[in-house]
Amino acid sequence: MDNHTYNVENLNLWYGNNQALYEIKMDIPENEVTAIIGPSGCGKSTFLKTLNRMVEMVPGVKLSGDINYYGNNIFRSGYHPEELRTKVGMVFQHPNPFPKSIYENVAFGAKIQGIRKKSVLDEMVEKSLKQAAIWDEVKDRLNSNAMGLSGGQQQRVCIARAIATQPDVILMDEPTSALDPISTLRVEELIQELKEHYTIIIVTHNMQQASRVSDRTAFFLNGELVEYDNTDRIFSNPQDRRTEDYISGKFG
Amino acid sequence: MANAQKSETNNHRLLKSNNSSSKKNEGRGKFLVFTSAVIVIIATIAITVFLGYKGIRTFFVYDVSLWNFLTTTGWDGTENSGAFAFIFGSFAVTFLAALFAAPLGIGSAIFMTEIAKKWGQKFLQPVIEILVGIPSVVYGLIGVTVIVPLIRNHVGGLGFSLLAGMIVVGVMILPTITSISADAIKAIPSDIKDASYGLGATRWQTIYKVIIPAALPSLMTAIVLGMARAFGEALAVQMVIGNVKGLPESLLDSAATLTSIITLDMPHTTYGSVHNSLLWSLGLILLIMSYVFIIIIRFVSSRRKI
Numbered sequence: 001m002d003n004h005t006y007n008v009e010n011l012n013l014w015y016g017n018n019q020a021l022y023e024i025k026m027d028i029p030e031n032e033v034t035a036i037i038g039p040s041g042c043g044k045s046t047f048l049k050t051l052n053r054m055v056e057m058v059p060g061v062k063l064s065g066d067i068n069y070y071g072n073n074i075f076r077s078g079y080h081p082e083e084l085r086t087k088v089g090m091v092f093q094h095p096n097p098f099p100k101s102i103y104e105n106v107a108f109g110a111k112i113q114g115i116r117k118k119s120v121l122d123e124m125v126e127k128s129l130k131q132a133a134i135w136d137e138v139k140d141r142l143n144s145n146a147m148g149l150s151g152g153q154q155q156r157v158c159i160a161r162a163i164a165t166q167p168d169v170i171l172m173d174e175p176t177s178a179l180d181p182i183s184t185l186r187v188e189e190l191i192q193e194l195k196e197h198y199t200i201i202i203v204t205h206n207m208q209q210a211s212r213v214s215d216r217t218a219f220f221l222n223g224e225l226v227e228y229d230n231t232d233r234i235f236s237n238p239q240d241r242r243t244e245d246y247i248s249g250k251f252g
Numbered sequence: 253m254a255n256a257q258k259s260e261t262n263n264h265r266l267l268k269s270n271n272s273s274s275k276k277n278e279g280r281g282k283f284l285v286f287t288s289a290v291i292v293i294i295a296t297i298a299i300t301v302f303l304g305y306k307g308i309r310t311f312f313v314y315d316v317s318l319w320n321f322l323t324t325t326g327w328d329g330t331e332n333s334g335a336f337a338f339i340f341g342s343f344a345v346t347f348l349a350a351l352f353a354a355p356l357g358i359g360s361a362i363f364m365t366e367i368a369k370k371w372g373q374k375f376l377q378p379v380i381e382i383l384v385g386i387p388s389v390v391y392g393l394i395g396v397t398v399i400v401p402l403i404r405n406h407v408g409g410l411g412f413s414l415l416a417g418m419i420v421v422g423v424m425i426l427p428t429i430t431s432i433s434a435d436a437i438k439a440i441p442s443d444i445k446d447a448s449y450g451l452g453a454t455r456w457q458t459i460y461k462v463i464i465p466a467a468l469p470s471l472m473t474a475i476v477l478g479m480a481r482a483f484g485e486a487l488a489v490q491m492v493i494g495n496v497k498g499l500p501e502s503l504l505d506s507a508a509t510l511t512s513i514i515t516l517d518m519p520h521t522t523y524g525s526v527h528n529s530l531l532w533s534l535g536l537i538l539l540i541m542s543y544v545f546i547i548i549i550r551f552v553s554s555r556r557k558i
Contacts, residue, residue: 052450054446054449054450057449082452082453083452084452085449085450085452086451086452090446090450092443092446092447092450094443096444096446097444098444098448098466099444099465099466108448108453108461109451109452111461112454112457112461113452162451165451165452
């Protein structure tokens with residue numbers, strides 16, 4: 001519990017004049033799976049996107065507060081968001097491979113960092129695809145277009161692409177919401193394997209998924225962090241009335 | 253229960269009453285669109301057949317050698333005329349104009365869709381729409397009064413030149429290339445841009461490693477459409493290119509194109525003469541080239557990946 005990947009302090013965020021996050025304070029431990037749950041529009045995806053500063057690409061966003069990533073403030077001037085994003089990978093709600101070959105998809109992150117050597121890239125692509133549990137399915141067609149894969153396969157290629165840059169953290173924004181149950185199961189198993197090497201933060205609107213995959217769960221409501229605790233405790237003995245109402249299905 | 257039944261019968265009645273009147277409408281609409289489609293197809297076929305017939309007559313009725321016609325220069329309106337200089341001129345103007353307009357057009361399309369969205373849509377978009385609407389004679393006038401003297405005074409030659417044609421036609425096809433490119437870039441799903449940024453790519457890396465490759469088939473279509481327009485352009489080219497009937501040796505030499513020769517010579521020929529027939533053959537070349545451009549566009553857009 002000593003090592004924290006992120007320490008979030010008093011984070012506030014506005015889209016124009018609408019405040020979307022209120023005084024978020026949260027420590028995210030290393031090499032664990034942290035799930036973020038809450039009803040639609042509660043700010044969970046917004047919060048996730050502040051962790052790799054993707055949220056700043058939305059016009060009119062204002063922020064206050066601090067996010068420390070291994071002790072460094074990510075908003076400190078001179079800290080490039082690109083630099084942060086090579087350390088903090090992201091997997092999106094819909095599988096979004098580039099319209100390129102599977103190989104080019106996985107090698108993309110390394111190539112933009114200037115790695116050109118074929119042997120290095122080859123090895124990295126193979127290792128990442130193996131880690132993402134898709135190597136056996138695609139090893140014979142690395143040069144065919146990734147758009148030709150099924151949705152579940154595409155999402156695992158996207159996970160391989162995210163881990164190919166050797167990040168410390170993988171952010172997942174409802175990574176299974178567009179997948180069928182079997183693909184979902186495979187991605188969930190994969191998350192369990194990946195947490196040995198990576199800190200995983202997963203946003204999900206599926207409470208069963210949160211309870212299955214995560215070590216810690218944070219419940220967001222209307223832009224506030226209502227409760228944040230071990231997943232077992234959140235689901236068996238929530239401290240806040242609103243958490244209890246949400247997980248028991250009274251709203252949301 | 254009773255209510256449900258009632259509404260069901262109501263629905264039934266509604267459907268039925270709709271049916272009889274809509275059937276008539278349906279038939280009328282179908283007839284209307286079908287007729288339009290048939291007229292368009294007939295017009296296309298008629299033009300092709302007519303031009304084909306007129307153009308081929310040169311080689312059968314007047315015994316002009318096709319090979320001679322396509323490969324030699326020297327245009328005197330007799331059986332020995334060769335059109336190579338004009339074919340060359342048309343291609344030269346087309347490719348040079350594309351060379352000039354494609355980077356500028358794609359560049360400004362990227363600017364208005366990716367870099368300065370607000371400013372681009374408020375300001376650049378209307379500017380491009382205005383550029384499209386300007387008649388070609390106005391481009392020609394500006395070419396004659398501004399570009400031609402500029403070249404004569406600062407670059408050399410007479411001013412009436414391939415270079416002037418390239419610039420004037422380039423500016424004319426710029427809005428075509430820009431607006432189609434901008435649409436192509438806008439059609440790239442933001443998903444894959446997010447993926448690129450999420451992997452630590454900068455904006456430029458995202459543009460040239462993700463956006464341009466993904467949009468490439470559509471960008472090629474934009475360029476070919478621009479080239480098709482350049483190939484067919486007559487008036488503006490004719491005003492600035494000098495209309496010399498020999499082969500140009502440099503960018504600063506005067507030249508002529510298929511279109512400019514047709515518009516220049518047509519009023520001076522008698523119907524049924526060799527000279528007149530030769531001009532129809534030039535027209536046929538233009539038609540064949542426009543078919544070629546369409547085939548290229550079809551081929552390129554079939555390779556679209558998204």
